Each structure stands twice: as C-alpha cells, then as structure tokens.
Amino acid sequence: MNFKRYLPILQWAPEYGRSQATSDMVAAVIVTVMLIPQSLAYALLAGLPAHIGLYASILPLILYALFGTSRTLSVGPVAVVSLMTAAALAPLAEAGSPEYVAGAILLAVMSGLMLTMMGVFRLGFLANFLSHPVISGFITASGIVIAASQLKHIFGIQASGQNLLTIGQSLVVSLGDTNVPTLLIGSGALLFLVFARKHLKPLLIRSGVGSRLADILTKTAPILAIVITTLVAWLLQLDTQGVRLVGVVPAGLPELTMPSMDLGLWQQLAVSALLISVVGFVESVSVGQTLAAKRRQKIDPDQELIGLGTANLGAGLSGGMPVTGGFSRSVVNFDAGAETPAAGAYAAVGIALATLFLTPAIAFLPQATLAATIIVAVATLIDLPALGRTWRYSRTDFGAMLATIVLTLVHSVEAGIIAGVLLSIGLFLYRTSRPHSAVVGRVPGTEHFRNVLRHKVELCPKVTFLRVDESLYFANARFLEEAVMDLAACEPELKELVLVCPAVNLVDASALESLEAINERLKDAGVRLHLSEVKGPVMDRLKRTEFLSHLGGQVFLSTYEAWQALTGNQGPLKDAA
Amino acid sequence: MNFKRYLPILQWAPEYGRSQATSDMVAAVIVTVMLIPQSLAYALLAGLPAHIGLYASILPLILYALFGTSRTLSVGPVAVVSLMTAAALAPLAEAGSPEYVAGAILLAVMSGLMLTMMGVFRLGFLANFLSHPVISGFITASGIVIAASQLKHIFGIQASGQNLLTIGQSLVVSLGDTNVPTLLIGSGALLFLVFARKHLKPLLIRSGVGSRLADILTKTAPILAIVITTLVAWLLQLDTQGVRLVGVVPAGLPELTMPSMDLGLWQQLAVSALLISVVGFVESVSVGQTLAAKRRQKIDPDQELIGLGTANLGAGLSGGMPVTGGFSRSVVNFDAGAETPAAGAYAAVGIALATLFLTPAIAFLPQATLAATIIVAVATLIDLPALGRTWRYSRTDFGAMLATIVLTLVHSVEAGIIAGVLLSIGLFLYRTSRPHSAVVGRVPGTEHFRNVLRHKVELCPKVTFLRVDESLYFANARFLEEAVMDLAACEPELKELVLVCPAVNLVDASALESLEAINERLKDAGVRLHLSEVKGPVMDRLKRTEFLSHLGGQVFLSTYEAWQALTGNQGPLKDAA
Structure with a gap:
C-alpha cells in the first residue's frame, strides 16, 4: 500500500516550515474573506438556508488538505454545482424545507462516495467524455440560468423555475409585486460590485495604493457590500419593509449528520449525484492542473477524485452541500501565495470562527445582496464568443456545444449535459466512421x-x-x-x-x-x-x-x-x- | 431525381437478352426447390403457420428485383431474422394465434419502413456499428438457440422459451412425453440431411455424376426429405399417431393485408423492428458484397436498404413475415448462374405456383422434417472457433463477442445484440481515450x-x-x-x-x-x-x-x-x- 499516494499530505507535511506556514496563513485570510459571502450566496442559490454554505466550507477543506493533490485548490460551494443541486432537489421538496436540506446532504454524501470509488478504481478518465465545448457551453448556459434565477431576489418577488423559460415567465407574472426597498438594496449592491470589479483597482492604484494591495482590496468588495447592506438593514429595520433577510441561523459549529437511508431517495438522486460529481471533478481538475503547471508541480487526477470525494463526504456528514474546487477562489489563493493545502485548512478555521461568532450579524444580511454577488460572479462564467470560436474551428464541436446550451437554457441542466455528452460521442463515432x-x-x-x-x-x-x-x-x-x-x-x-x-x-x-x-x-x-x-x-x-x-x-x-x-x-x- | 439510382432495374433491364433469361431461369428453378422447404421451416421457427413463409417469398422477391442492387441476392425468410421475429412476438401473443400473425405482419411493415427511410436518408453507415465479432457471436449464439428450439419438434413434445436456459429446462421437463413416431421421422430426416451434406456429393461423383450436377442434386436433399416424409405421413396416417403435421393451409395466393394501426403495438415492436432491420441488412449486404466482388460488380448499400425495405413492406402487405437476403440461397443462386435480379422474380413465380398447387400435399408434411432442415441449416452458422481466433487477435474484440454470445444464450437475442453494440463502442472509446x-x-x-x-x-x-x-x-x-x-x-x-x-x-x-x-x-x-x-x-x-x-x-x-x-x-x- 502506497500511503504517499493515498495521503498526499505525507509528501509535504514533513518539510513544512515557518515560512510556508506564514504564506499559507496570509492566503487563508484573503480566501476566508472571499469564501464567507460566496458560501452564503451559493447556499441561497441551491435553495438552502445560508448557513449550510458555511457548514460546507469547514470539514471539506480540512479533508481536501489531507487527501487532495493540488496545493492551491480552494474547495467549497461553487455556482454551477449549487445550481445543479437546486435542479436535482426541486422535484423532491420545497426549497428550504427539512426534506430539501436532507436531500442536499444526501447528494453530497452520494457524490462523495461516487468520487471516492472512481478514484479508488482509477476511473478518472470517464470525466474526459465531457468535451471542452460541452463543458464550456454548459457553464455558459448555467451562468445565464443562475443570473436569471437571482433576479427575483433583486426585485424582492416570488418566482421559480429550473430553466430560462419557466424562470422568465414566472418573473414577468410577479414583476408587479416588486418591493422597492429590496430593489434599491439589490441594484445598489449590484452597481457597487460591477463598479468595484471594473474600476476599483485602477482607482486605488491612481490613489497611490500598491498594485498587490489594490488587488486584494478589490477582492474584498463583496464583503464590504455585505457589511454595508447588513448595517443598513439593521439600522432601518428593513425586514418590516418587506425586505427579505437571511434571518436567524443556528449559532455554533455543524454537528455530525447521518444521511437519509431511504433507498428510493438514493435511486431518485443517483443520476444527479453522478452528474454533479463529474462536472465538479472536471471543473476542479482543470483549475488544479492550470495552477500546478505554473510551478511545475503536478496533480494526480485519480487521487483528486479521492480528495474531492472525501471533501464531499465530509460536507454531507457535517450537514453541508455538494462542494468542489472553485475557479476564482483558487486563483486568489494561488496569487495570495498559498504554498500547501494547509492554506485550505487555515481557511476552514476562519470559516469556523465566522460560524461561531458572526451568525447574529448574518441574520440581518439582505438576500438581495447575496443575489447581487452571485450575478456578478457568474457573469464571468458566461462566454458567448466561445460559440463563434468553436463554429469557426469545427462545425461538429459547435453542434455539440449549441445543443448543450439550448437544452440547458430551455429544458434543464441535466438534459443539457447528457445531450452534450451523447452528441459529442455520436459525432466522433460518425466522423471516424467515414475516414479520410x-x-x-x-x-x-x-x-x-x-x-x-x-x-x-x-x-x-x-x-x-x-x-x-x-x-x-x-x-x-x-x-x-x-x-x-x-x-x-x-x-x-x-x-x-x-x-x-x-x-x-x-x-x-x-x-x-x-x-x-x-x-x-x-x-x-x-x-x-x-x-x-x-x-x-x-x-x-x-x-x-x-x-x-x-x-x-x-x-x-x-x-x-x-x-x-x-x-x-x-x-x-x-x-x- | 436520379431514376437509375432509385430503380436499379433500369440499369440492366434494357440490355436483358435471351441468354441472360435462360441463365436466370435455370438458377430460379434450383433456388425455388431450396426456398420451398426453407420458407415453410423458417415460418415454423418464427412461430407462424407454415404458409406465411411462402407468402413472404413471392412479392418481396419481385420488389427486390426492382429496387435491389445485388444481382444474385436471394431474398426471403432466413433463420436468424425468424428467430428474432419469434423473440419479439413471444411476449405479445400465443405462437400461431391471429394476434401473433398480425404482429409478424406489422414487424415486416415496420422493418420495411425503417429500412426504406434509412436508405432514403443514407443512414446505411449505422449498420457499421455492429462489429464483426458482435455479429459473428450473435449469429453463433442464435444458431445454438435455434437448434435447441427445434428439438421439441424432433421429439414431438411441447416446450417453449426464448433462451438456452428456458428452452433446456422446458425440454427436460417434457422429455417423458416423447412421441416415438415423431422421433423416428425427425431423427431419420436429420440423419439423412447430415449424410447428404457430408457424403452425398462425393458419392454421386464416384457414381459418375458430373461435379456440377452432383452439387445441385445435393442441394435438393431437403426437398427429397420433405417429399418422402410427407408421403410416409400420408400413407401411414401418422397424424393419428400423434405426429404433428403442418396441417391444412389456405390454398391460393396471398391477399393484400393491412397492418395493425394500434399505436401501442407499434411502440412495443419498435426496438425489435429496428434490430431485425439492422441485423437483416448487415447479413444481406455482406453476402451481396462478397458475391458482387467476384464479378467486379458492386452494390450500393444505401440503395440496398431501399431494396430490402420495399421487400419487407411487400412481405407485410401480402401477409408475410420479415425477410432478408439469405447466405446459402444466394450462393446457390450465384453458382447456378443467375445473372440479374430477374432470377429472383422467376423464383417468386415458382413459389407462387407452389402456393397455388402444392398446398394440399403440404398439409401432410411432418413438422419434425422441417425442424430437421432448420437444425442442419443453422449448424453451419455456429462458428465457435471464431472465439479462439478473436481471443488471439484482440482481447477487447473478444470481450464484446463473448458478452454478445453469453447474453444471447442466457437472456435473449435482443439483449445480446444491444450489449454487444454498446460494449464495442465503449471499448473503442476507452482504447482511443488512452492513446499510445x-x-x-x-x-x-x-x-x-x-x-x-x-x-x-x-x-x-x-x-x-x-x-x-x-x-x-x-x-x-x-x-x-x-x-x-x-x-x-x-x-x-x-x-x-x-x-x-x-x-x-x-x-x-x-x-x-x-x-x-x-x-x-x-x-x-x-x-x-x-x-x-x-x-x-x-x-x-x-x-x-x-x-x-x-x-x-x-x-x-x-x-x-x-x-x-x-x-x-x-x-x-x-x-x-
């Protein structure tokens, strides 16, 4: 038994020194500041109570630090996987209900088991059947669906739906019920975040702030938006004005949760859990490989499956939701100087402290602010020019991409991704069946x-x-x-x-x-x-x-x-x- | 519109002369003599009244002569397609019942529509996804299942089942009911046919008969077996001894039949009709190509789909069963000197005459004789050494072949072929996903x-x-x-x-x-x-x-x-x- 393969921590821990610890801690502080609003927001996107997002950002990070091979990947809730969680659970129970939360926990556990098994049996190559055009089309379409799904929070109205058609219809019907204070908070936060993303860094640099610090300050914009809107909501008692707040969340660390043993539920969620596993794995591995290569390190995809698998098992067993390695946070972690997976474990400590001490404040956080952070975050996922690039390069790849986008937008995320995979395999077989x-x-x-x-x-x-x-x-x-x-x-x-x-x-x-x-x-x-x-x-x-x-x-x-x-x-x- | 493409008869008919007509007619006589017992036997194999086999050997042959591109293919009922017909219809109705016959007619019509559509849209390449090891394994396993399924007629007992396990079990249970006169007729016919196949030709040649004539006489052995056993059954009134005979069949040519318009039935039979279409097409095209190449002719696979499609439509509309190009008959047709598809049309006339005038005699034909001709015919399909050859050449191909054989034997023909196709595609993708x-x-x-x-x-x-x-x-x-x-x-x-x-x-x-x-x-x-x-x-x-x-x-x-x-x-x- 090769312990170093299955426990990559044994590869770096023996040489872990003070300088590395300092670098990791600095990175962890910055990642924690990003992760708090993202955790809350993605839980909301998944239709879950906000604190579930925090729960999913503690134990999973520690387990990934033990079993993962990327030194800089930041694991936790991410947008696309949260949308897929919502899509999987919508037919089962009402969003936010105890059955719904139990479903999210089960999804995390099942996805964790599947990923771990795939890692043990070295089935990582299965993820290769998600072609780049399919995954890119899927992420673009998911980004659009996610942004659309958050508009109800910005307007303070009720709306539902799992695709662009149903969400759009539902928004139009209830647009008359718009809550003006919510709209002010939501659009204010949105404008501030867009401004921060586009203009804050140059502005800070012109004001004499160093480039690196300006970069870090820009990344804190979401937390600033949260602090300000929370204060406003608390001072003006906006909940009495019909502004929906996150509300009271249980203080304290998550407790050990046993997943449902209802076999019917396992069956119902099996396909969704598999898709969540594969999509999460593909996203995570491509980020991990990109970052590892910059330092001539490498990651082991089969061991990554075990790392992400145990992280998801941990998420489920501590009452959280499905997690994976996020793109933006990992890049920040890398840029902030993280040197080992210990940075992730330190960030877990940061989130645990927030869960212990910040929950009373979080109660006054307007949901509209979280929706604004989601919209700004997913806007970067939407890559429509990729359609044109793919069209010019290959008509068959374009066909698979377009089918994925259209089906994701007008039907569901699951139909989109399954159609994309089947179509790209079919087109490849067709192409090789008529050789030049x-x-x-x-x-x-x-x-x-x-x-x-x-x-x-x-x-x-x-x-x-x-x-x-x-x-x-x-x-x-x-x-x-x-x-x-x-x-x-x-x-x-x-x-x-x-x-x-x-x-x-x-x-x-x-x-x-x-x-x-x-x-x-x-x-x-x-x-x-x-x-x-x-x-x-x-x-x-x-x-x-x-x-x-x-x-x-x-x-x-x-x-x-x-x-x-x-x-x-x-x-x-x-x-x- | 290219008439010559869609009506290949226009390519040869204008130059059709007396010498070609003579060659074609000689071949037609020999093929008719082979086709009569085969038609009756394969109808029996499909669980249908024997005359349905004759019906399927008249109009389809004429339509194929108009639309087919092979000059020597002999279309009609064949063993594997008849077994697939039986497997498709077994869950729907009792063998031989009016609903069962209606199902067979619908299968022929659906298969005809599918093949014609595939031809018009040039989808012949889809058949390529049936790899050689899968089709070879499938035919071997089908041959074994067919032979096993005919043993009940040899022993004169009741038995049923769609795979080796159920057939074997059912045979063992009722072996005690063996009807001795039936067993004598059946085993006698079997021994005679085996002897004829192995020793008759050398014997005739040693007796001074020319090699070509000896060959033709050998091919008439089945009709000889039928004539003799029919006479014996008639003279000894074997039906009173419990020997099952073909029985009274309607005299006269088939009438125009409308297929069932029950949409539920169409849905139930859709997958079976598709598999019958593809398997029949693959068998037919490989025979057609082999024979065409010997004379530096060629066949057009997409037009072949139309030829076989219209033949099956004709089979369905004239009360017949699914048909395709048969291997042994086509080789005989070729060897006997057939030069154009007109030979097939002449054979159709021969079968029509048999239908008009021979049906009273057919009533006394023992089913055991037909079973013996089936067993001897399918024995040539069983190619177990192919397993060894494939194993030595490629383990992955062997895997697909073995899965097809085992599933066909122990589950069903449809499960066998579907598993084989999916497994060979999966293994190909796996192989290309780990390139050298x-x-x-x-x-x-x-x-x-x-x-x-x-x-x-x-x-x-x-x-x-x-x-x-x-x-x-x-x-x-x-x-x-x-x-x-x-x-x-x-x-x-x-x-x-x-x-x-x-x-x-x-x-x-x-x-x-x-x-x-x-x-x-x-x-x-x-x-x-x-x-x-x-x-x-x-x-x-x-x-x-x-x-x-x-x-x-x-x-x-x-x-x-x-x-x-x-x-x-x-x-x-x-x-x-």
Whole structure:
C-alpha cells in the first residue's frame, strides 16, 4: 500500500516550515474573506438556508488538505454545482424545507462516495467524455440560468423555475409585486460590485495604493457590500419593509449528520449525484492542473477524485452541500501565495470562527445582496464568443456545444449535459466512421507520396496507392471495403493496390475481416493487395493471424519501396497464395 | 431525381437478352426447390403457420428485383431474422394465434419502413456499428438457440422459451412425453440431411455424376426429405399417431393485408423492428458484397436498404413475415448462374405456383422434417472457433463477442445484440481515450525517429520528441496534457518539446484547448512547444485559430528538420509570443 499516494499530505507535511506556514496563513485570510459571502450566496442559490454554505466550507477543506493533490485548490460551494443541486432537489421538496436540506446532504454524501470509488478504481478518465465545448457551453448556459434565477431576489418577488423559460415567465407574472426597498438594496449592491470589479483597482492604484494591495482590496468588495447592506438593514429595520433577510441561523459549529437511508431517495438522486460529481471533478481538475503547471508541480487526477470525494463526504456528514474546487477562489489563493493545502485548512478555521461568532450579524444580511454577488460572479462564467470560436474551428464541436446550451437554457441542466455528452460521442463515432482516404502518387524525383487531387504527382496505371487516414475499426471497416472495391470497379486496368497505412493506429477484428475480404475479392478480380508503412504494434498483431499468409501481395516498409518494386517490375513478386 | 439510382432495374433491364433469361431461369428453378422447404421451416421457427413463409417469398422477391442492387441476392425468410421475429412476438401473443400473425405482419411493415427511410436518408453507415465479432457471436449464439428450439419438434413434445436456459429446462421437463413416431421421422430426416451434406456429393461423383450436377442434386436433399416424409405421413396416417403435421393451409395466393394501426403495438415492436432491420441488412449486404466482388460488380448499400425495405413492406402487405437476403440461397443462386435480379422474380413465380398447387400435399408434411432442415441449416452458422481466433487477435474484440454470445444464450437475442453494440463502442472509446505515445529519438545517421524504449537511438537532453499515435479529441485531450506535463515535471533540464504528429488525423476543439493549455503551461515552465509532421487537413484547421500565433515554438514539416534546428542551435528561433 502506497500511503504517499493515498495521503498526499505525507509528501509535504514533513518539510513544512515557518515560512510556508506564514504564506499559507496570509492566503487563508484573503480566501476566508472571499469564501464567507460566496458560501452564503451559493447556499441561497441551491435553495438552502445560508448557513449550510458555511457548514460546507469547514470539514471539506480540512479533508481536501489531507487527501487532495493540488496545493492551491480552494474547495467549497461553487455556482454551477449549487445550481445543479437546486435542479436535482426541486422535484423532491420545497426549497428550504427539512426534506430539501436532507436531500442536499444526501447528494453530497452520494457524490462523495461516487468520487471516492472512481478514484479508488482509477476511473478518472470517464470525466474526459465531457468535451471542452460541452463543458464550456454548459457553464455558459448555467451562468445565464443562475443570473436569471437571482433576479427575483433583486426585485424582492416570488418566482421559480429550473430553466430560462419557466424562470422568465414566472418573473414577468410577479414583476408587479416588486418591493422597492429590496430593489434599491439589490441594484445598489449590484452597481457597487460591477463598479468595484471594473474600476476599483485602477482607482486605488491612481490613489497611490500598491498594485498587490489594490488587488486584494478589490477582492474584498463583496464583503464590504455585505457589511454595508447588513448595517443598513439593521439600522432601518428593513425586514418590516418587506425586505427579505437571511434571518436567524443556528449559532455554533455543524454537528455530525447521518444521511437519509431511504433507498428510493438514493435511486431518485443517483443520476444527479453522478452528474454533479463529474462536472465538479472536471471543473476542479482543470483549475488544479492550470495552477500546478505554473510551478511545475503536478496533480494526480485519480487521487483528486479521492480528495474531492472525501471533501464531499465530509460536507454531507457535517450537514453541508455538494462542494468542489472553485475557479476564482483558487486563483486568489494561488496569487495570495498559498504554498500547501494547509492554506485550505487555515481557511476552514476562519470559516469556523465566522460560524461561531458572526451568525447574529448574518441574520440581518439582505438576500438581495447575496443575489447581487452571485450575478456578478457568474457573469464571468458566461462566454458567448466561445460559440463563434468553436463554429469557426469545427462545425461538429459547435453542434455539440449549441445543443448543450439550448437544452440547458430551455429544458434543464441535466438534459443539457447528457445531450452534450451523447452528441459529442455520436459525432466522433460518425466522423471516424467515414475516414479520410486519398489516392496518392509520387512527388516526381522524391521518395514522398501525396494526394493526387491536391498535388502534381506521378502515377502508374496498373498500380494504385491508397492512403487511409484513420484507425481501422468496426465503424469504418465496411467503408474501407467500399472505397477499395469502388477503386477496383472503376479502374479495370488495375493489377496492384497498395494500402498506405502510416496513420492506421489500430486494426481491430472487424477491420481484419474486412482486409481479408478485400484481399479475397481483389484476388477474385485479379488484383494483388499490398500494404506499406504498417506501424509496429499493428504489424505485431497482424503477425498473430493468417492474414499475412493469405495476402495476395507484400508488406513494404516504405511506400517508396513499394513504388520501386511494383512499378519497376510488373512481374510476379510472390505467388498469390 | 436520379431514376437509375432509385430503380436499379433500369440499369440492366434494357440490355436483358435471351441468354441472360435462360441463365436466370435455370438458377430460379434450383433456388425455388431450396426456398420451398426453407420458407415453410423458417415460418415454423418464427412461430407462424407454415404458409406465411411462402407468402413472404413471392412479392418481396419481385420488389427486390426492382429496387435491389445485388444481382444474385436471394431474398426471403432466413433463420436468424425468424428467430428474432419469434423473440419479439413471444411476449405479445400465443405462437400461431391471429394476434401473433398480425404482429409478424406489422414487424415486416415496420422493418420495411425503417429500412426504406434509412436508405432514403443514407443512414446505411449505422449498420457499421455492429462489429464483426458482435455479429459473428450473435449469429453463433442464435444458431445454438435455434437448434435447441427445434428439438421439441424432433421429439414431438411441447416446450417453449426464448433462451438456452428456458428452452433446456422446458425440454427436460417434457422429455417423458416423447412421441416415438415423431422421433423416428425427425431423427431419420436429420440423419439423412447430415449424410447428404457430408457424403452425398462425393458419392454421386464416384457414381459418375458430373461435379456440377452432383452439387445441385445435393442441394435438393431437403426437398427429397420433405417429399418422402410427407408421403410416409400420408400413407401411414401418422397424424393419428400423434405426429404433428403442418396441417391444412389456405390454398391460393396471398391477399393484400393491412397492418395493425394500434399505436401501442407499434411502440412495443419498435426496438425489435429496428434490430431485425439492422441485423437483416448487415447479413444481406455482406453476402451481396462478397458475391458482387467476384464479378467486379458492386452494390450500393444505401440503395440496398431501399431494396430490402420495399421487400419487407411487400412481405407485410401480402401477409408475410420479415425477410432478408439469405447466405446459402444466394450462393446457390450465384453458382447456378443467375445473372440479374430477374432470377429472383422467376423464383417468386415458382413459389407462387407452389402456393397455388402444392398446398394440399403440404398439409401432410411432418413438422419434425422441417425442424430437421432448420437444425442442419443453422449448424453451419455456429462458428465457435471464431472465439479462439478473436481471443488471439484482440482481447477487447473478444470481450464484446463473448458478452454478445453469453447474453444471447442466457437472456435473449435482443439483449445480446444491444450489449454487444454498446460494449464495442465503449471499448473503442476507452482504447482511443488512452492513446499510445512514445518518446522518440533519432536512429543514428538517418532521418528516422524511433521509440527510445524499443530502439537504440540518439537523444538530446534539452530537446524531447514525443510521438502521439492517435487522433486528438475530447476523450484523450486531458490524457495528452498529463503525458506532456509528466514529461516536463520529470525532466527539469527540458527546454524544447516537439510533438510528432503523423498519426494525428484530427484535432478537435477540446484537443485544441488542451494544446493551448499545454503550450501556456510549458511557457510558464520555460519550455517551448513545437509540432512536426502535422497533416494537411489538421494544419488547415489550426490556421483558422490563434493557436499558431500563441505557440512558443515552431511547426516543422519533418521531425528531422526539427532535430536539426533544435539540437544544432539551442538559441531562440522565434520569440515566445
């Protein structure tokens, strides 16, 4: 048993010194200041009481510090996973009800178990089937749905829905009930946060503040908005004006919670938990890899699954909600100088202190302020120009991306992501099932062979060279049969056919049968089949079969050798078996 | 509108002459003699009254002659499709009941519609997802199930079941009820057919019969068995001895039948009809292609779909059952000298005459004789050595094949084929998601580069050449990131990394993002990324992006150029952007 693999803390803890501890603590203070409003806001987004977000930011961070391999990833509630949590729980119970909270806890536990199992069985590669265009389209569409879902808090109205259509309809219906004090708080916070994000840093720098400090101060804007609006709400007793506040939350640290053992509930949430796990893992790993590479460190994706899995188990068992590594917080943690996962553990201590001592103040925090912080945060997730970039690069990728976006917007996050995955697999299979192939000829005076349609090349009427630009497997085996037999049917003079194979990385059993069939059919038609530039592993495998002894022609190491042998001398090189 | 594409008869009919007509008619007589017992037997196998098999061998053959592209394919009931028909209908109604017959007719109509639609929309490639090992395993397992299912007729007992377990159990339970006269007829016919298949031809040749005639006489063995056992049953009045006979069948040609319009029934049969369509199409096309190639003709798979589709529509509308191109009959048709699809139409006339005049005699035909012809026919389908061949060639193909066989035997034909298709797609994706890659070095004194682990090659500590043997797409994009970053993390001296890409046939949007990420991360780590031997179509696509301007290094036409430029001169070739 390799303890260092399963407990990465053993890799760095023995050399942990004072300078690292100082760096980690500074980073932890900054991350804690960011994490408090984000935890509260994302709990609200998930339809949960705000303090659940804090609960999910204590034990999970400590567990990730033990089991995770990224040195700078900041684990906790994040926007997209919170939206997916809300979408999974909406059909089960009313938002905020005890059944709903129990569902969130169960989702965290199930997701934790799934991630841990995937890590133990090294199934991290499954996440690869979420292609970049699908995940990028999914995050963009989720960002739009999240922003739309928060507008009700800004206007102080009731609205519901899991997609843009239902949310929009519901908003329009109740727009007449707008609560003006809420709208003032909400839009004020929104304007302040947008201003802070766009103009505060340059302004501070012009006022003589150092660039690094200006950066950190800018990041504290959400906490400033929270402090100010909370004070205003408390002083003006805005709850009597119909402004919805976070309300009294239980003081003290979370207690150990047992997840529901209702098997029906487990079944109902299984697909959602799997999607939350995979999406959370993909987001987390790509942040982790980007940051690790900047310091020539590396992360182990399979161990990351265990790190995120135990973090989610911890979240569930301490009454929290599903968590993962967040992009913006991790970047802040990295920039603030965090050197080891201990920074995350210190941030957990910060959140624990907040849970112990700040909860009375949090009661007066307007929900509209949290909604404003969410809207500003998710605005950065929305990347519509990516649609254009993908369209220009690849129509098939664009198709998968568009399907994901449209289905996420008009149906649900789950339908969007499932459609995206299935469509991208289907399109890939379709693409490889119609491989590019080209008749090639010799570039005069050289040993190189090029496509006859693109280049001026030498040909020989009795010998045709066909290059196949794809691995040969069941989905395209018959395609190859047709391509070859078409050639043979069109060129009655043909005597020798050379399959040029440098791009054939695999010949599966179906393709082998096709090659056998092609060989036999060509023999019947008086044509010999040759191969050239067959790769080592492919050749090793062919040698285990009888194909090479049936082959009418020869296997040439290079296409030029085949050219010399077949065009120079039309006589029999080898008897057809 | 291209009439010749959609009505292939226009391609050959104008030049149809007397010599072709003579050849076609001779072939038609021989095929008719084979087709009569097969039609009756496969109807029985499908759980249908025997005359339904004759109905399915008249109109479908004429329609295929109009719309099909194979000149020698013999369309009609075949064993595997008949078994699939039985499996689809077993849950719906009792075998032989009017509802059951209506179900078979609907299956033929639905399968006809699906095939025709697939042909019109050129979806023939979908059939390619049935890999050779899956179809071969499926046919072997179906052959075993079919043979087992016919034993009840040989023993004259009642038994039922859709898989080997249920059939076996049911046989064992009722073995005590064996009807001795039936067993005598059944085993006698079986022995005679086995003897005829193995020894009749050599015996005839030794008796001075010409080889060709001996071949044809051997093929008439089933009709001989039928004639003799029918006479015996009639003379000895075996029906009074408990021997089950085919019984009275309606005389005369089939009438136009309207399929059921019960939407619930359509839904229930949809998956079965699709599987029957695809399996039938794959079987038919592979026979058709093999025979066409022998005469340097070709068939058009998309038009074949239309040919088989209209044949099945015709089968359904004339009260028949699903049909497809049969292997053994087509080979006989070819060998007997059929030159055009008109031979099929002439065979249809032969079957129509049989339907008009032979039905009184068919009433006395023992079912045990038909069961014997089925068992002997499907025995040739069972290819267990294919398991060994596939195992030796490829473990993944073997896995898909074994899963198909086991599920078909112990569960059902539909479960077997669906599992086989899903497993082979899954295994292919898994295989491409972990591509082969190798660090390569220069073979001393040449321009060739080979795997450092397999060959003695030159290396340069600051420059690494990594060859990737797979298209780069979403499922393996992150794998590439990991492979490259592992390299960079392991070799602290590394300054230049060259990705050698001759086998990269595709770089999708996900892989492009990964290349961008790799490039940025390597830059952060002080390493420049270069590419070499990028294929034309891949390069065209990369040129449409900003990747090439971000690229830290260069794109080299050949790996040797990269070697010369990078190892000869370590200085900056191009400023990192």
